[in-house]
């Protein structure tokens with residue numbers, strides 16, 4: 028299969044009103060969920076790492092919103108929006124962030140390891156690029172078992188310089204696996220820009236080395252984003268042709284809630300991307316098309332507000348996992364003995380590090 032030219036922006040104008048409203052609601056839900064998550068983190072109700080999708084809602088909704096019930100999804104650690112976009116319950120996502128037993132992964136995974144097997148969302152992975160070989164394996168399984176779906180694998184711009192990216196794309200190409208690889212290019216891997224990290228900063232071109240269709244879209248324009256994966260997923264399902272899609276977007280917050288995200292990004296750049304807020308832009312499009320008016324916008328916002336508040340209340344009221352059950356729901360081939368050193372309340376779970384006994388409080 029030869030390569031094809033990048034599409035950049037090809038807004039799909041043939042989308043039903045119902046689908047447009049669904050995408051809009053999805054984006055508003057993700058934004059509000061993330062804003063409230065940030066607030067819950069600062070109130071010390073969420074521990075560990077926490078990476079938000081704010082600013083990237085069109086990329087999330089346009090890609091994940093294109094999956095059918097036969098397809099499977101893999102993502103990185105910036106995954107709250109992904110889990111909501113597959114239709115996951117905000118209650119179960121928030122409870123997972125709070126580390127509660129009622130969470131998507133029974134509180135064992137937290138923010139970076141969401142999981143919704145029922146809806147074919149197979150994580151939520153904390154190691155940069157780790158999801159790529161896993162997604163290729165899932166695509167192989169679909170092909171081997173003669174099942175109809177495809178796999179979508181999302182990862183950040185920094186993952187394209189990880190060995191697993193090259194191994195994964197190469198295998199997918201030579202074995203004709205039904206996998207659509209999606210780069211969420213938000214221009215930075217932590218504080219390092221794509222220009223500083225990548226010898227070829229046009230990341231979509233990487234797919235050409237594996238002779239797969241490779242495209243770039245405007246990740247702030249949900250209709251442009253949505254058009255490309257729909258087409259590429261069809262190619263994957265029907266012709267077992269893998270593809271690479273790059274979505275150009277921007278995170279409005281820092282890398283994680285612990286990073287203000289200002290020192291390495293010029294204010295002018297932040298302002299320029301803020302002026303292209305994906306939700307504001309889509310709302311304008313829908314108003315122009317007569318699909319949304321003030322009352323409809325207000326109704327969506329109120330509905331989402333109540334839903335997210337309900338998720339927070341639910342998470343707060345849910346029980347913590349019982350420490351006795353620490354080994355349940357986890358992959359533990361060697362048995363629980365590996366965890367004997369773990370102590371409750373220790374920063375990294377260790378009972379004893381360099382003479383510090385966290386369990387007794389002595390240091």
Ligand SMILES: Cc1ncc(C[n+]2csc(CCOP(=O)(O)OP(=O)(O)O)c2C)c(N)n1
Pocket residue numbers: 105153154155156182183184185186211213215216217282
């Ligand atoms: C293999 C590996 N190396 C380093 C890290 C530390 N790390 C966590 S996030 C990150 C940046 C990844 O950036 P990108 O892929 O662009 O995703 P984004 O955070 O922008 O969504 C790094 C280097 C890691 N988790 N895994």
Ligand SMILES: [Mg+2]
Pocket residue numbers: 183184185211212213214215216217
């Ligand atoms: Mg990035």
